[in-house]
Amino acid sequence: MTAPAWMPLYVSDYLADTGHLSTLEHGAYLLLIMHYWQNGSLPTDEKKLARITRMRLELWRKLAPQLKDFFDDSWRHERIERELSEASDILSKRSKAGKAGASGRWGKRNADAMANASKCQIPSPTPSPLPNKKEKEEKVLDRADARKRRVSMPFNFPDEELKSAAVNFWQVHARPDIAAEVDIQADQFRDHHAKTGAIMADWPAAWRTWYRNALKYNKIAQKHKESGHEQLARVSANLIQEFRSNGRGNNHSDQSPSPELPDEDDDGRTISPMALDVLPRFGGSH
Secondary structure (H helix, E strand, C coil), X not given: CCCCCCCCCCHHHHHHHHCCCCHHHHHHHHHHHHHHHHHCCCCCCHHHHHHHCXXXXXXXXXXXXXXXXXXXXXXXXXXXXXXXXXXXXXXXXXXXXXXXXHHHHHHHHHHHHHHHHHHCCCCCCCCCXXXXXXXXXXXXXXXXXXXXXXXXXXXXXXXXXXXXXXXXXXXHCCCHHHHCCHHHHHHHHHHHHHHHCCEECCHHHHHHHHHHHHHHHCCCCCCXXXXXXXXXXXXXXXXXXXXXXXXXXXXXXCCCCCCCCCEECCCCCEECHHHHCCHHHHCCCC
16 A cells, blocks of 8 residues: 555644653654654564664664654554555545546536537547547556555665666766766765655656756866976976086096076076076076
């Protein structure tokens, strides 16, 4: 049975039963009963229950005994079971009444149309059939059912198969950098939808949209382009190092010729002889 989008909450009854709960316990209990209403039951696995309440497992274990008082040993809630049954009866009665009313209205219109047609003697070689109202009604009901089928994010979603599909997609589009971080992308997907409390009818489709958009939102980092001043500084530093190692850093002056004294520019700054041949490439000597 698919639960309706609304859930009855009798405030006076709720406060009377939960007056002893802390703020954190109130939040956990509401998440539990809302999941119960949406899915018809609760899992018994403590890890899944901790995930439903958005808690770490250690914290869940501390609060679970207090919240367990509202459920039986299999985490079944008597009040919610009763409300779900009543809601199902109401929806069933409304559906039957709606179908009966629609059938009555269209049946009368078809009868009136046939009566009017019999009075008119104008021949119609290609009569236009009346629209199939039953098919239209079924489409409307199908859309309504699709909305009712929306559920919260499944536990441990996306699974390994869906993550593998994402990796293949990124590799085909030459983005191995994103493929290498598939677990990070999955965590971001889970955190985003858990924070918004999203419910969907097709979670795999939501994951496909996510990893396709990752191409747009994860741009390739551009390599740093060295400027002219940076090139000049780097070349000058290399020349100074070379000058020191070949000239002043050589203590055996009798075995190698002494380097020429450096020239000076117009401002009195010394320039290495080896730099004089390189500096014009960068637009000047200083």
